[in-house]
Amino acid sequence: MRQVLEGSHAISEAVRLARVQVTAGYPITPQTHIIEAISEHFADGTMTGRFIPVESEHSSMAAVVGAATTGVRTFTATSSHGLALMHEMLHWASAARLPIVMGEVNRALGPGWNIWMDQTDSLAQRDTGWIQLYCEDGQEALDTTLMAYRLAEQVNLPVMVVIDAFFVSHTFEPIEVPDQDDVDRFLPPIKPRFALDPKEPAALYQMAPPACYMEMRRSIDLAMDQAADVFGEVEEEFEAVFGRRYGSIETVGCDDAEIILVTTGSATSTSRMVVEKLRGQGEKVGLLKLKRFRPFPVEAIRRALAGARKVAVLDRNFCFGVGGIFAQEIRAALCGLEPAPVMFNFIAGLGGRDIPPNLIEELYSTTKTHAAPAEKSIWMGLNEELLESCGI
Structure with a gap:
């Protein structure tokens, strides 16, 4: 059924359709609408199970870690400083091999206090062992959330479904909401690898001495590698039922x-x-959309970019002292490729600033007319007078 939904509610609808049994939530703009809608589903009986209102984002992740350990399907959502507060528990979730799914609405980190779009919050968690999937619009957010459960439950790793603050989270658009029977066919009830059971007491997550700690970390690494293949399989099965797929990357005119x-x-x-x-x-220009950031699709990116003379990476994020985060990853992926394209890294849209078509055309023109970038990262759309007033 086609409905007009905002991006946040696209994720909420997917959570409802996935028959999630436990959701923990703490409100933080611009994620709040996701959790609000889910709490209403639990309140009116549309969803059955338990909604847990908690006192912080750290507790929200702790609650779903506990729930997932009992073998039920779980969900939570957050943004920005809420995600940063969860950081400790993100490591816990992945190291415990729990198939938690979380909606993450990209929002800038402060100070200064800013509620608008910036990808640095989720990318700062790139080493926590979570699969990360980035969505372009509301339809992709709904579909990806459903696929995230299949993926998480097959490889026993948590998945972060990431959307842009306001540009996606608060934008209404026509979205195809699947029938429950079709979703049930694609996403059967969870079959946990292990689950706490009072009838069979067990101690989990105990001290891991040097004799076994490395093996535990290696198993997570192997599962992350496996996730790359499983993601493709899940998308094929999703397409067979719903007629849509996205790929780890998408290329246009490459x-x-x-x-x-x-x-x-x-x-x-x-x-x-x-x-x-x-x-x-008549310009020979192409587009590569990166969807799956973790595990990073190295080989797919190398194949897609191998024939280009130049690559222009648009980063809506920044790592101080290094540059754009996606550019770092792509530069590493292309290492050893002969001949390797010249890479330009552009920083734009931080803190919710618009990225209009004329800025992207300027980005393209700069790449075309320069043999090499003048700086490691080229900042676009800056107010130079305001920058000067900030000082160093």
Whole structure:
């Protein structure tokens, strides 16, 4: 059934359709609408199970860790400083091999206090052992949340479904909401690898001495590698039922492109229009959309970018002292490729600032007209007068 939903409620609908049994939630803008809608589903009986209102995001993740340990399907959501507060428990969830799914609405970190779009919050958690999947729009957010449960429950790792603050979370659009019977066919009841049972007492998550700790970490690494293949299988099965798939990456016009733009999230939609316009003018430009950040699709990226002369990576995030985070990862993925394309890294849209079509055209023009980047990261759309007033 096609409905007009905001991006946050697309995730809420997916959680309802997934028959999640325990949700823990703490409100934080711009994630709040996800948890609000789910709490209403539990209150009116649309969802059965337990909704746990908690006093902090740290407790929210702790609650779903405990619930998942009993073998039930779980969910929570957060943003920005809430995600940062969860950091300790994110490691706990992945090391405990729990198939938790979390909605993460990208929001800038302070100070200064900012509730708008910035990917640095989720990317700062890239080493916690969570699978990370980035969505361009509300339909992709709904579909990805359903696929996330299949993926998490097959490889026993938690999954973060990431959407842009406001550009996706608060934007209404027509979304195809699947029938419950079809979802049940795609996503059967959870069959946990282990579950706490009072009839069979067990102690879990005890001290891991040097004799076994490395093996535990290696098993997580192997599961993450396995997740790359399982993700493709899950998408194939999803497409067989619902007729849609997204891929770890998506390429547009890359086969003959001399310059390829790399984007993720909602900026991809704007970039699609710009690429179409430029190709209509005879420009050999392509677009690579990155969806699956963890595990990172190294080989797919190498194949897609191998024929380009230049690559322009648009980062809506930043790692101080290094540069854009996606650019770092892509540069590493291309290491050893001969000939390797020249990489340009552009920083734009931090703190919710718009990335309009003319900025992407400027980004493309800069890449085309320069043999190499003048800086490790080129900041786009800065107010130079305001920057000067900030000082160093």
